[in-house]
Amino acid sequence: MITLLESIAATIIGGIFILTMITSIINIQAVGVNTNQQILLVEISEDVVSVIESYLSLVGAGVADSAAIISTQDTLFSYSYADSVGGSPHVVNMTQENISGAKQLSVYADGNVTPILGPFELSDFGIQFTYYDVNNNPNPADSLVRYVKMIMEFQYDTFREDIDKRFIRHRIQIWKYFKNLYI
Amino acid sequence: MTTGQIFLILLAMILFSTIYLTAYNNLFDQADLAYKGMYILNGQKITDKYFQEIESNLLGEIVLFDSLQAIYNGLSDTLTVSDIDYHINISTTPCTKTGADTTTVTPEFLRIDISIWAIPPDGDTLWIGMPQFPISKVFVDLYY
Numbered sequence: 437m438i439t440l441l442e443s444i445a446a447t448i449i450g451g452i453f454i455l456t457m458i459t460s461i462i463n464i465q466a467v468g469v470n471t472n473q474q475i476l477l478v479e480i481s482e483d484v485v486s487v488i489e490s491y492l493s494l495v496g497a498g499v500a501d502s503a504a505i506i507s508t509q510d511t512l513f514s515y516s517y518a519d520s521v522g523g524s525p526h527v528v529n530m531t532q533e534n535i536s537g538a539k540q541l542s543v544y545a546d547g548n549v550t551p552i553l554g555p556f557e558l559s560d561f562g563i564q565f566t567y568y569d570v571n572n573n574p575n576p577a578d579s580l581v582r583y584v585k586m587i588m589e590f591q592y593d594t595f596r597e598d599i600d601k602r603f604i605r606h607r608i609q610i611w612k613y614f615k616n617l618y619i
Numbered sequence: 620m621t622t623g624q625i626f627l628i629l630l631a632m633i634l635f636s637t638i639y640l641t642a643y644n645n646l647f648d649q650a651d652l653a654y655k656g657m658y659i660l661n662g663q664k665i666t667d668k669y670f671q672e673i674e675s676n677l678l679g680e681i682v683l684f685d686s687l688q689a690i691y692n693g694l695s696d697t698l699t700v701s702d703i704d705y706h707i708n709i710s711t712t713p714c715t716k717t718g719a720d721t722t723t724v725t726p727e728f729l730r731i732d733i734s735i736w737a738i739p740p741d742g743d744t745l746w747i748g749m750p751q752f753p754i755s756k757v758f759v760d761l762y763y
Contacts, residue, residue, distance in 0.1 A: 453632065460639050464646060471650045478657055570681060582675070606657065609700045611668035618679030 466594075473592055473604045481590040481606050484541075484556055489612060491528060491543060491553070492584070496616035499525050504617055505578040508567045513584065517616075532562045539563075541588060559591040559605050570618075583613040655745060661700045662735045662747030665707060666754045668698075669733060673758060684760040687711060687729055705737045708750065714757065730757045 496504030498518030503525065507514035511532035516525040529544045533555065539562040540555035566585040569576035589607040673691070676682040682690065692711040697704050712719050713726030720726060732753035736746050748754035 457635070464639075464642055467646050467650065471646065471653055474650075475653050475656075478653070478660070482660065570679070583671075607701045608664075609661065610664050611671065613671040613675040615671075615675050615678055618675045618681070 470594055470602070470604060473594060474606070477590060477592040477604050477606050481556075481588075481608060484553075484590070485588075485608050485610060487553060488530070488543070488586075489610065491530070492586075492612040492614070494528070494616075495612075495614040498523055501617055502579050504614070505581045508565065508575075508578050508581060510565060511563055513565050513586075530565075532558065557591050559589040559603065559607075561587075561589040561607065563588040581614070582617055583611060585609065585611050651741065655739070658703065658737060658739050658745055659747050661703075662705055662737065662745075663754070665698055665700070665705055665735060666733045666748065669707070669709065670731070670756050673731065677758065677761065684729070684758070684762070685725055687731075687758065688713070691731060703737050703739060705735050705747075707733060707735050709733050710753070725760075727760050728757050729760075730755050 494517040495515045496517060498521045499516050503516055505515050506527065507529075513530045514527065516527050518525045526546055531542060531544070533540045533542055535555060539558040539560065541558055541563055542551040542554035542556075544550075545552045564587045566574055566587075567576065567581045568574055568583050568585070569580040570582045587607065587609045589605055592604040594602060594604060673682075673687065677684060677687075688711045691709045694707075694709040696707045696709075698707065699705070710732045712721075712730045712732065713723055714720050714728045714730045715723075715726070716728070719730070732748075732755045734746065734748040734750045734753040736744055739745055
């Protein structure tokens with residue numbers, strides 16, 4: 437009888453130990469995958485922001501200051517620039533769209549329906565533009581805008597949906613001064 | 620089960636737990652490094668904001684080069700990014716091509732040093748450009 441009880445107890449303890457091992461292995465894998473996804477998202481989103489900054493550097497180039505800024509909204513920024521002084525202006529729209537129920541960041545040029553950049557998946561936060569004049573006052577008239585604060589939060593799904601289910605997110609906040617409008 | 624066998628099992632459990640703890644520790648170190656990198660990137664963007672501000676104001680002659688020291692030397696500011704406060708300290712040093720030059724009244728070059736500190740959720744102070752080793756940029760007086 438004692439041997440039987442010992443065997444049952446050993447089986448239970450062994451079972452608990454094996455379950456703990458398996459759970460730990462799965463957790464380690466989930467945490468590792470999420471960390472890798474986070475690093476990947478940071479790398480990709482920083483690359484995207486670098487390209488966005490290069491587009492924003494063109495604001496007002498080659499066009500009159502009064503024609504540089506076309507529209508300033510919370511989730512849409514529209515501006516123009518020309519390849520040369522007096523050349524035909526390009527119109528760029530940087531906007532947040534809802535595609536299949538998810539917020540996306542896209543950049544369009546010259547009225548084309550195909551974006552020149554994006555779409556990139558954003559979180560529920562999406563993007564938020566805040567515009568400032570030369571004296572750091574927010575939300576001035578379009579003709580007085582001299583720099584923009586852009587906040588965007590990129591999102592990436594986890595690799596395993598059954599364990600540690602959460603979205604990987606990376607919020608980036610940049611400021612871009614439109615130097616062409618200062619010259 | 621003999622006492623020896625029980626001790627062997629206990630020893631195996633202790634050894635196995637050590638391996639798990641080490642693996643977890645390494646993983647959380649890696650995650651900590653990834654998140655700290657994000658905070659550092661935010662801090663670098665803040666320094667870039669100030670450098671852009673100075674460049675733009677100089678280009679537009681909104682601020683004169685000789686006024687930069689009065690405006691920015693000793694300036695402290697706080698900006699909140701992603702619910703974390705970044706405390707910014709700016710100092711200026713007149714310089715020439717050979718280094719700092721505090722004797723010239725109207726210097727041709729001015730070095731702007733920025734150091735930022737923040738306290739991320741883990742509670743440790745994170746420096747982005749320390750006072751001894753700040754993030755620096757040299758500006759030139761275009762009309763010297």
